[in-house]
Amino acid sequence: MPIKVYGLAMSTCTQRVTTTLAEKGLKYELVNVDFAAGEHKSPKYLEEKQPFGVIPVLIDEDGFKIYESRAICRYLEIKYKGKGTELIPSKDAAAQGLFEQAASIETGYFDPYAAPIVFERVFKKMKGLGESDEARVATLKQQLSEKLDVYDKILSKQPYLAGQEFTLADLFHLPYGTWLVKLGEGSLFESRPNVKSWWDRITSRPSWKAVQEAK
Ligand SMILES: N[C@@H](CCC(=O)N[C@@H](CS)C(=O)NCC(=O)O)C(=O)O
Structure with missing residues (x-):
């Protein structure tokens, strides 16, 4: 399963995550959340994706789910440390x-x-x-x-x-x-x-x- 980002290409918080993915050289699939239909406030989305009813959410290739854009970016850096740009220094x-x-x-x-x-x-x-x-x-x-x-x-x-x-x-x-x-x-x-x-x-x-x- 590819890395999936539930969000929208023009959303600021989604862009934080997709920029991090690009820096790390990671492929991903952006799954659009239908704001017009209120998908992000639906009981299913709140239960399965993001309990506060906002985007983005990332589901990693092994099925691990994480939300909050800055937390997602930090997670990606830790998980994929050796790939692409090092985005959190690890020297000391x-x-x-x-x-x-x-x-x-x-x-x-x-x-x-x-x-x-x-x-x-x-x-x-x-x-x-x-x-x-x-x-x-x-x-x-x-x-x-x-x-x-x-x-x-x-x-x-x-x-x-x-x-x-x-x-x-x-x-x-x-x-x-x-x-x-x-x-x-x-x-x-x-x-x-x-x-x-x-x-x-x-x-x-x-x-x-x-x-x-x-x-
Ligand atoms: N602290 C959250 C904020 C998420 C957030 O506010 N996302 C906006 C889009 S950038 C959203 O989903 N807004 C819809 C709403 O508030 O109903 C994060 O960084 O992920």
Whole structure:
């Protein structure tokens, strides 16, 4: 049985997983979850796939199932360590600790601002929840700007968030960061020279290009 990802090609959380699969050089089958029909909220999906009613879910070739996009990516790196790009450093405790620190930067100082901006401007309307609350967006943008000033300092000393090598901590930024650029907010990255170089480096990876082209 091939590795199966239950999700949608355009979903940000699914893209985190498919980019990781591409970096690892792993073949997979993307099984579309029918959002329009509410498949992700059906009793069968909640029971058999994801109890919180969201995507993505990965079922490995041996039948092992796991959900939560960042957990799936970490699992893939551990399970398929010797394949493709090493996405979590294994050299020593310090390197692993610095990776965890960088991963925590994404979940603590990027995602809490970037994801709700994209929600307001894109997904709110799609879900029929009304128009974007632009006052909220302005506050979130200001908060994210302050965090990215710190990113710029960190990235003035090293090319990637965990140090010298690209890791999952960088990869986790790609889906929402790319939405920000599509929404005309690219200056968040471009106005900070070290953030800009980092963003250019990570978005030019073939894995991310391939995932964006997938339908
Ligand atoms: N923490 C979860 C979040 C999953 C999530 O929110 N997925 C979105 C798509 S990116 C979803 O399924 N939304 C449908 C809904 O909320 O009903 C993860 O990282 O996997």
